[in-house]
Amino acid sequence: MNQSPSAPRQTKLLAADAAGIAEAAELLRAGGLVALPTETVYGLAADATSGTAVAGIYAAKERPSFNPLISHLPDLASARRQGLFDANALALAQNFWPGPLTLVVPASPGCTVSELARAGLATVALRVPAHPVAHAVLAAAGRPIAAPSANRSGRISATSAEDALADLGGRIDAVLDAGPTEVGVESTVVSCLDGAPRLLRPGGVPREAIEHVIGRPLVIAGDAGHAPISPGMLASHYAPAARVRLDAEAPQPGEAWLGFGPDGNDDHPQALNLSPSGDLREAASHLFGYLRRLDTLGPSAIAVARIPEQGLGEAINDRLRRAAAPR
Numbered sequence: 013m014n015q016s017p018s019a020p021r022q023t024k025l026l027a028a029d030a031a032g033i034a035e036a037a038e039l040l041r042a043g044g045l046v047a048l049p050t051e052t053v054y055g056l057a058a059d060a061t062s063g064t065a066v067a068g069i070y071a072a073k074e075r076p077s078f079n080p081l082i083s084h085l086p087d088l089a090s091a092r093r094q095g096l097f098d099a100n101a102l103a104l105a106q107n108f109w110p111g112p113l114t115l116v117v118p119a120s121p122g123c124t125v126s127e128l129a130r131a132g133l134a135t136v137a138l139r140v141p142a143h144p145v146a147h148a149v150l151a152a153a154g155r156p157i158a159a160p161s162a163n164r165s166g167r168i169s170a171t172s173a174e175d176a177l178a179d180l181g182g183r184i185d186a187v188l189d190a191g192p193t194e195v196g197v198e199s200t201v202v203s204c205l206d207g208a209p210r211l212l213r214p215g216g217v218p219r220e221a222i223e224h225v226i227g228r229p230l231v232i233a234g235d236a237g238h239a240p241i242s243p244g245m246l247a248s249h250y251a252p253a254a255r256v257r258l259d260a261e262a263p264q265p266g267e268a269w270l271g272f273g274p275d276g277n278d279d280h281p282q283a284l285n286l287s288p289s290g291d292l293r294e295a296a297s298h299l300f301g302y303l304r305r306l307d308t309l310g311p312s313a314i315a316v317a318r319i320p321e322q323g324l325g326e327a328i329n330d331r332l333r334r335a336a337a338p339r
């Protein structure tokens with residue numbers, strides 16, 4: 013596939029059956045770009061070992077190229093060929109893989125992930141996703157696959173094939189459609205570099221569950237004395253076109269409403285409720301899709317109900333604060 017990273021492409025819609033999975037893996041092996049499902053969000057996948065293929069990701073997403081990417085693998089054994097796992101990293105991998113956890117570890121001497129995917133760092137971000145279709149593609153591709161969320165940079169993460177196609181159609185080779193994703197927020201990112209595991213990004217595995225496994229509190233990136241070392245922590249990120257107003261009681265005139273729990277605003281003409289019963293897992297799975305739907309209504313702002321800061325609420329509030337950040 014000798015296209016320049018930014019040349020226009022015909023984007024195929026592939027079904028998530030044996031033929032579609034085989035074609036997706038073949039495209040990836042040939043250096044192509046494929047949006048594929050994971051249990052968190054759709055990923056924009058490319059061969060992580062090929063700098064040219066990875067460059068295509070940055071071009072299609074219009075992403076600032078200093079952001080390192082997550083490399084996805086089918087199992088722990090193949091991940092251990094790419095990175096050096098200390099006792100904490102190993103315990104976390106054994107407990108949460110396959111699943112929505114990314115581990116940032118020192119790159120191994122034999123690491124094949126390209127410099128570009130690692131943004132020149134001596135570390136590598138590794139994840140074994142739980143989605144059966146992602147697993148099948150990764151096993152067939154037989155190499156680490158880089159995949160940031162399948163949306164253009166700064167936009168809302170894609171949680172369905174339609175979202176991925178809307179943002180990236182004409183810029184990538186294929187979208188592998190396995191329906192909407194289950195978790196709805198990205199993986200939790202934890203670094204295990206110097207014996208003190210750090211939370212770089214809250215996500216699909218709650219912090220409390222990780223702390224339970226390592227038996228100590230996580231250092232939070234951005235805490236006093238710790239610079240935010242994950243560029244994905246950039247404040248203005250995941251932004252809809254509309255302004256976002258957080259911790260709202262009720263919508264003001266012209267505003268759309270993103271509710272949570274029995275908040276009494278469901279009759280508002282531009283209202284969606286993340287979880288009428290107040291279930292944080294259900295809320296996470298709807299977050300990005302509902303933000304997109306409300307945004308297309310063209311409101312003056314999207315007012316969002318208060319979300320409890322516990323369990324998956326930490327990741328939901330993190331994404332909402334970025335969506336609301338001044339830009």
Ligand code: TXA
Nearest residue numbers: 052054055080081082135137160161198199242243244
């Ligand atoms: O759920 C997910 O994680 C999705 C799906 C597709 O797997 N992927 C995803 O990738 O969200 P991305 O590229 O959007 O997020 C990568 C995060 C960013 O916060 C990035 O800065 C951080 O991981 N990261 C990657 N490599 C790193 C490294 N070596 N050191 C520190 N942070 C790193």
Ligand code: MG
Nearest residue numbers: 160161169198
């Ligand atoms: Mg993203």
